[in-house]
Amino acid sequence: xxxxxxxxxxxxxxxxxxxxxxxxxxxxxxxxxxxxxxxxxxxxxxxxxxxxxxxxxxxxxxxxxxxxxxxxxxxxxxxxxxxxxxxxxxxxxxxxxxxxxxxxxxxxxxxxxxxxxxxxxxxxxxxxxxxxxx
Ligand code: CMX
Numbered sequence: 001x002x003x004x005x006x007x008x009x010x011x012x013x014x015x016x017x018x019x020x021x022x023x024x025x026x027x028x029x030x031x032x033x034x035x036x037x038x039x040x041x042x043x044x045x046x047x048x049x050x051x052x053x054x055x056x057x058x059x060x061x062x063x064x065x066x067x068x069x070x071x072x073x074x075x076x077x078x079x080x081x082x083x084x085x086x087x088x089x090x091x092x093x094x095x096x097x098x099x100x101x102x103x104x105x106x107x108x109x110x111x112x113x114x115x116x117x118x119x120x121x122x123x124x125x126x127x128x129x130x131x132x133x134x
Pocket of ligand 1: 036
């Protein structure tokens with residue numbers, strides 16, 4: 001059902017401050033930034049091998065990422081796993097009684113479709129499934 005880790009999301013206070021560390025000091029391939037307006041976040045993607053790191057910055061005080069930062073400070077925010085068919089995956093998880101935050105997919109970065117599972121059923125790790133746009 002899950003085909004690979006698509007990315008690991010890391011919440012940061014400032015993309016301008018954090019991008020140079022990942023790009024210039026760790027030498028990851030910087031793929032650019034994108035605002036995901038619906039979720040009040042701006043993200044920066046980095047390619048490392050066949051995996052990606054996604055830095056998330058809040059774009060509003062009531063952004064979920066602002067809430068996360070206020071509660072936890074900077075750190076790992078979510079794990080994202082790739083699936084071929086997100087609708088079928090959500091239907092299967094729902095049928096198996098898995099608690100979902102999103103019962104239907106919504107738009108993520110890079111024209112992907114994403115949905116979150118509730119952290120209560122994933123050992124406290126916010127888990128995203130995504131059907132890739134890239
Ligand atoms: N890690 C662990 N637990 C988390 C969490 C996180 N990052 N974010 C939220 N939770 C917990 C909350 O503490 C809460 O727990 P309780 O029920 O015990 O209080 C529960 O999950 C629900 O959280 P909420 O904020 O009350 O619920 P919402 O439905 O308002 O929002 C969520 C949930 C996960 C969608 C939102 O908090 C969020 O993080 N949205 C941002 C999504 C994001 O990263 N988008 C990036 C898009 C780019 C891409 O990847 O393509």
